[in-house]
Amino acid sequence: MHYEGVLTKMRTEITDVVQYYLVWDNDFINFNQLLGKKISINFLKYQCLSCGLEKKIFRQGFCYDCFQSIPQAGDWVISPEKSRAHLDEEDRDLEFEKRAQLQPHVVYLANSSDVKVGVTRKSQIPTRWIDQGAHEAIEIVEVPNRYLAGITEVALKDHVSDKTNWRKMLTNEVLDLDLAEVREKLKQYIPEEAREYYLASNKETEITFPVKKFPEKIKTLNLGKNPFYEGVLTGIKGQYLLFEDGTVFNVRGHEGFVVELKVLV
Numbered sequence: 534m535h536y537e538g539v540l541t542k543m544r545t546e547i548t549d550v551v552q553y554y555l556v557w558d559n560d561f562i563n564f565n566q567l568l569g570k571k572i573s574i575n576f577l578k579y580q581c582l583s584c585g586l587e588k589k590i591f592r593q594g595f596c597y598d599c600f601q602s603i604p605q606a607g608d609w610v611i612s613p614e615k616s617r618a619h620l621d622e623e624d625r626d627l628e629f630e631k632r633a634q635l636q637p638h639v640v641y642l643a644n645s646s647d648v649k650v651g652v653t654r655k656s657q658i659p660t661r662w663i664d665q666g667a668h669e670a671i672e673i674v675e676v677p678n679r680y681l682a683g684i685t686e687v688a689l690k691d692h693v694s695d696k697t698n699w700r701k702m703l704t705n706e707v708l709d710l711d712l713a714e715v716r717e718k719l720k721q722y723i724p725e726e727a728r729e730y731y732l733a734s735n736k737e738t739e740i741t742f743p744v745k746k747f748p749e750k751i752k753t754l755n756l757g758k759n760p761f762y763e764g765v766l767t768g769i770k771g772q773y774l775l776f777e778d779g780t781v782f783n784v785r786g787h788e789g790f791v792v793e794l795k796v797l798v
C-alpha cells in the first residue's frame with residue numbers, strides 16, 4: 534500500500550480501544566490495522582494548512598505569515614484566558630472568535646503520567662483527552678465561554694500542573710489516580726465567576742490505547758531533520774506512532790508536512 538498527502542492530526546474514535554485514522558484527500562488509513570507492520574515515511578515538501586503554499590511550517594501546520602495573521606492562530610487559542618469575544622472585542626476576526634469562544638467549554642483534569650489541568654471546547658471531549666494520551670480524565674467545570682474556562686485554568690495551575698510529561702506518557706510510566714478526589718480538593722480554588730458551573734458528579738472516563746509494546750527509551754523522529762524513516766509500528770498513543778526500535782513520531786507535530794507513506798509488510 535502506498536499513500537501520499539499532507540499530514541493532519543490523526544482522527545480518533547473511542548471504542549474499547551481508541552481507533553486511529555489518518556485522513557488524506559481521497560482516502561484514509563486505519564492505523565490500528567498496521568500494528569506489527571513495517572511502514573516507511575518519506576518527507577516530500579511543506580504545504581501550509583491555511584494558504585496551501587509550499588512554505589516552511591512554523592507552528593500548528595501553518596507557515597509563519599499565516600500563523601501571524603489567521604484567526605485560528607490567535608493568542609487566545611493557546612491562552613484561553615486572553616479570550617475577548619464575550620466583551621465584543623476583536624483580536625483578528627470577531628465573527629470567527631465569537632463562534633469559537635462563545636460556546637460551552639470544559640476545564641478538566643487529565644492523567645497521562647501525572648495529573649494536569651486543561652481547557653477544551655465541550656465538543657472536543659473525549660478527542661482532546663485522547664490527543665494528549667490521557668488514560669483517564671474528568672471534567673471540573675462546564676462554562677458558557679472560553680474566557681471563563683481560561684481564568685479557571687489559570688487559577689488551578691497554581692495547584693496542579695498544566696503540562697504533559699510526554700516521555701513518561703510514551704514509556705507508560707503512569708499512575709492510576711482517583712481524579713474525582715483531586716477535583717474535590719481543587720474545588721476551593723475555582724474563581725468566583727465559575728463556581729456555579731462546578732460538576733460534582735461526572736465520573737472519570739477511562740481510555741485504552743492500541744499499544745502492543747511500549748518503548749523503554751525513546752528517540753523522536755523529526756522529519757525536518759531526518760526526512761526518511763522505516764520501522765515496525767508497535768503502538769499508537771496520544772498523537773504519537775510508536776515503533777519497535779524506540780522511535781516515536783508525533784503526527785500532530787508534523788501537520789503541514791507532505792509525506793509518502795508505504796506499508797511494506
Ligand SMILES: [Zn+2]
Nearest residue numbers: 581584596599
Ligand atoms: Zn500559510
